[in-house]
Amino acid sequence: xxxxxxxxxxxxxxxxxxxxxxxxxxxxxxxxxxxxxxxxxxxxxxxxxxxxxxxxxxxxxxxxxxxxxxxxxxxxxxxxxxxxxxxxxxxxxxxxxxxxxxxxxxxxxxxxxxxxxxxxxxxxxxxxxxxxxxxxxxxxxxxxxxxxxxxxxxxxxxxxxxxxxxxxxxxxxxxxxxxxxxxxxxxxxxxxxxxxxx
Numbered sequence: 001x002x003x004x005x006x007x008x009x010x011x012x013x014x015x016x017x018x019x020x021x022x023x024x025x026x027x028x029x030x031x032x033x034x035x036x037x038x039x040x041x042x043x044x045x046x047x048x049x050x051x052x053x054x055x056x057x058x059x060x061x062x063x064x065x066x067x068x069x070x071x072x073x074x075x076x077x078x079x080x081x082x083x084x085x086x087x088x089x090x091x092x093x094x095x096x097x098x099x100x101x102x103x104x105x106x107x108x109x110x111x112x113x114x115x116x117x118x119x120x121x122x123x124x125x126x127x128x129x130x131x132x133x134x135x136x137x138x139x140x141x142x143x144x145x146x147x148x149x150x151x152x153x154x155x156x157x158x159x160x161x162x163x164x165x166x167x168x169x170x171x172x173x174x175x176x177x178x179x180x181x182x183x184x185x186x187x188x189x190x191x192x193x194x195x196x197x198x
Contacts, residue, residue: 043193049179050190053172060165062086067158075150076129097154098128104153 066082073081079094105123108115119135126134135146173183190196 043189046181046186047190047193049176049181050183050186053169053176053183053187054190056165056169056172060162060169063158063161063165067155067162070151070154070158075132075147078154079128094128100153100157101128101131101150104156 065085069081069085070078079097082093083089102120102123105115105120109117109120119139122134122138123131132147132150135142139146176183176186
């Protein structure tokens, strides 16, 4: 078995040498494309199959890193930590955090009816970094924990993003399987085709 692999490897090397030598001498073979050209176009097709899955994997990794930051930092430091970790992102993390909080609190006020509307108004008027402090000052008798409530909204948001991304990735991999190829093989071809070293 090892001899066959070695023999095949040597044959491939010989073909590559012949192709390189033919190009060096300026020979043109118009009758049929070379094996490398056929392989490259085939690899391009296979690599294209994995593009969406690769994007989902990249997004999943980013969401998981963002969730770690949300869990590891004080609420007032989350936006700055996200910006520091992802300086090339075009997202406005401070606004995103504020929006998540407003939507979550609106649910508590309007749907569950467990919190007064005044709290939601105060949240809308306050910067995200100061919201817990202002809520604690305005509602000292609150029997919950504002910081825990706010963090809970953020954690749920990122957990939902992670779950959705995993589901999309799973669908992409299932679609690859329907072609008769294994997702690991397609991923390896994608990485080789794009020069990704892991």
